[in-house]
Amino acid sequence: MMKYKLLEDPNIEKSYDLVDKCIRKKAVLNIFAYCKVLYEGRALSQLDWGERFIMLKPDGSFLVHQERKLDPVNWQPPKSRSRAWIKEDKLILESYRRSPKEKLEVEIEKVHFASFAVAEDYQELELAGYEKDMGDMIMKHPSMIESGFTPTAREYSTEHGFIDILGKDKEGNLMILELKCRKAGVNAVKQIRRYLQDFEERDNDYLKEIGSEKKKIRGLLVAPDIGEDAKELLDEEGIEFKSVEAPKKLKSDKKITLDIF
Amino acid sequence: MMKYKLLEDPNIEKSYDLVDKCIRKKAVLNIFAYCKVLYEGRALSQLDWGERFIMLKPDGSFLVHQERKLDPVNWQPPKSRSRAWIKEDKLILESYRRSPKEKLEVEIEKVHFASFAVAEDYQELELAGYEKDMGDMIMKHPSMIESGFTPTAREYSTEHGFIDILGKDKEGNLMILELKCRKAGVNAVKQIRRYLQDFEERDNDYLKEIGSEKKKIRGLLVAPDIGEDAKELLDEEGIEFKSVEAPKKLKSDKKITLDIF
DNA sequence: TTATGGATATCGACC
DNA sequence: GGTCGATGTCCATAA
Incomplete structure (x- = not known):
């Protein structure tokens, strides 16, 4: 099975194929893209166009990171359901959560690079001192x-x-x-x-x-x-x-x- | 100025060069690598060898993500100081914080892929409903x-x-x-x-x-x-x-x- | 499923 | 630099 795949400067269709494959194959998706983010659920938020780092994990976790801060600017927790499609030549990523009802939508105009990756990791964190x-x-x-x-x-x-x-x-x-x-x-x-x-x-x-x-x-x-x-x-x-x-x-x-x- | 650079299957030296460049040029580093993570500070932790996703931001934020969970398994907050070097054919990433005194050390044996990226992003999140x-x-x-x-x-x-x-x-x-x-x-x-x-x-x-x-x-x-x-x-x-x-x-x-x- | 409390909580505001 | 309170907190655990 393929461990990873990298795309540089892919068009929207190639990007969509990779995203779709990540979701189906339970792989980790990483994208650097020019995008816009909307969130509605416990609160309501909007992040206008800019370049961000997007990570989608096989457990449904969804992260959008800007260049600063430790925390993602927008996110969805594990068990959220992800979908992707192309609309008006833009790639749309959606993450939906049932309870509480929450939705994240990322509109992507340009993907600079993207990756598909399956991580082999059998270790858990050992932590002491609390x-x-x-x-x-x-x-x-x-x-x-x-x-x-x-x-x-x-x-x-x-x-x-x-x-x-x-x-x-x-x-x-x-x-x-x-x-x-x-x-x-x-x-x-x-x-x-x-x-x-x-x-x-x-x-x-x-x-x-x-x-x-x-x-x-x-x-x-x-x-x-x-x-x-x-x-x-x-x-x-x-x-x-x-x-x-x-x-x-x-x-x-x-x-x-x-x-x- | 270069917006991004991608490396696929780089050796340790090439990887080091990219990491070093990210730190100097205030770019965002993303790595998919086989690594081991140690943390000491407010608590003490160890994560044994496995494949993870590492992100290092220009503000000093440092994140190590596994395939599951929304939160990083190990991290350092903004304003931490990052360094990198090669030791016994392994790439070491270190993040150090002054107060509270905290140190994160990632030992990398193999880099599958790595990227350097400068994001153009002038937007801030608008949030309502709190x-x-x-x-x-x-x-x-x-x-x-x-x-x-x-x-x-x-x-x-x-x-x-x-x-x-x-x-x-x-x-x-x-x-x-x-x-x-x-x-x-x-x-x-x-x-x-x-x-x-x-x-x-x-x-x-x-x-x-x-x-x-x-x-x-x-x-x-x-x-x-x-x-x-x-x-x-x-x-x-x-x-x-x-x-x-x-x-x-x-x-x-x-x-x-x-x-x- | 809901409720509760801890966390390397993070983050911003205020002093 | 601290101190304090909010958070789309997240997260594990117990009921």
Whole structure:
């Protein structure tokens, strides 16, 4: 089976043939073209004539990139349905999505180059260093928080959201931990403050559940760093802070030798 | 000046020359290659050998796309600094960011095809149908909320955030409006509940300011639709709901003829 | 299918 | 440079 095919300066008909083949053969289409883009769905948008990079993936993902920005200027998510046709000597690409109802239409006047490609790729990204990893690490090694700390619940539901980790210190005081995998802002502190209110005002069920005598309730923000404003509010509210980095370790043993900054 | 250049099945040195030229000339680089990707920064990731699509933009944006998904599997945002070199017969692409400190490294063993392109594009996206448009519309035509409604402030600051629109109904009762440009969830209702608490408990300054006699305070959620759970909570809390679509109209007079679904 | 919350979120506005 | 909020957020996960 053909892995790829390149077209340079193709006419509209040749371009259409390639696009059609990409859609039928589940290949990735890449086009550099002079085009105009319309979108209607959750919002409405228009991008007037100009040269852009278009990518259409076999899962239905559709991207239109301009020369700047990381994000595509227009797009459709996976599972969108693509069609193509020629209308008045222009190549039309359409991507349609059922729910929510959305449509993207690209009108192409000139294709500078286009490619058909089938990628052999059996790998998935391995990623480490986010909030879940941090929670895993703390549940596994609670003493890193402080000597005698014992987690009792994870993702504990309250009226104002989920508490990342609940636990007791060595004195038996209830501890409410809020985790942030990067620098914590003032919102993280407010979050803890709400949880504290929940427990202090009305939430005594859990205290009984864990046999707590309700000696004290400690709020603890766990993050690699904390912002200036957040620090102030934290001190005001008597909430504590513990500096912890999210663990940046991949599951596999493969060595990463990139840390020579 | 050259608009574009295409290479098919280039060797590593030819590939390097093209990449280098793209970086120097501020062109867009597109590559289809067999590669491996490492990332270290806010998190840590590794993507083992496979065929992917790489795009490098003149603003420093760096994207690595697999065959599936809308989002790139690895990336760097604009203003990242790119470099390239050959090492042990492999082409290395590196993208470095200062703050936060982040590095992306792509090791390329085989380039199937690559392109250099300079896009002529003087257009910006026109977009309509989001929250700001909705606010504009309501401030301009307050009666669409209800007969006699008078907005008195926009983006009114409270301890728990900004109230989208404050106003009075024809009886002089204070109204708190929360706008959502799409289906409102339970969080939108909770948001209003917090604002209501702010006013009922301690925020009398504004009431004096607008000369309100504090007859009643009405919370009103304005959105095109509302979720099941949100509806329940809303009824419980005595908050009201008004169905309003965000205005989908572009500023320019250009006609959009896409609405023939 | 819908609801919920995290993300290497990105991006723009404001300070 | 930060801080904050919106996004056509996307995305995985759970219900």
